[in-house]
Amino acid sequence: MGQSMVAIVQEDCTGCDLCITHCPFEALLPLAINPEGRKHKKRPVVVVEEQCVGCLSCIGSCPTDALHEVSMPPNAQESPLMSPSPRPSTEHVRRWGDKKMRWA
Ligand code: SF4
Ligand code: SF4
Numbered sequence: 742m743g744q745s746m747v748a749i750v751q752e753d754c755t756g757c758d759l760c761i762t763h764c765p766f767e768a769l770l771p772l773a774i775n776p777e778g779r780k781h782k783k784r785p786v787v788v789v790e791e792q793c794v795g796c797l798s799c800i801g802s803c804p805t806d807a808l809h810e811v812s813m814p815p816n817a818q819e820s821p822l823m824s825p826s827p828r829p830s831t832e833h834v835r836r837w838g839d840k841k842m843r844w845a
Pocket of ligand 1: 746747763764765766767768769788790793794795796798799800811
């Protein structure tokens with residue numbers, strides 16, 4: 742069994758935020774701004790690749806199936822994890838305290 746990580750199809754992401762609390766590694770975060778021309782009013786959630794460990798805990802949490810598994814090649818040198826995409830500008834998510842998001 743090879744390694745995995747996840748990706749989000751941005752066109753299918755409504756920005757509902759349901760997946761965020763399913764990630765124990767805070768790798769699912771909302772983009773700081775909603776990209777121009779998006780059909781959804783709310784900004785999407787993105788995968789911060791450098792924080793995703795491929796545990797797949799989040800798979801199944803998305804009501805629109807925007808989250809999907811990406812298989813990694815068996816040879817680590819060929820893996821995109823060796824050169825992750827630049828970290829996107831994301832909002833900070835507060836998980837604890839009154840009216841804050843909590844772990845799923
Ligand atoms: S696969 Fe695991 S670490 Fe990666 S985004 Fe999903 S829950 Fe977080
Ligand atoms: S659960 Fe799906 S639609 Fe909602 S924010 Fe996460 S990826 Fe986007």
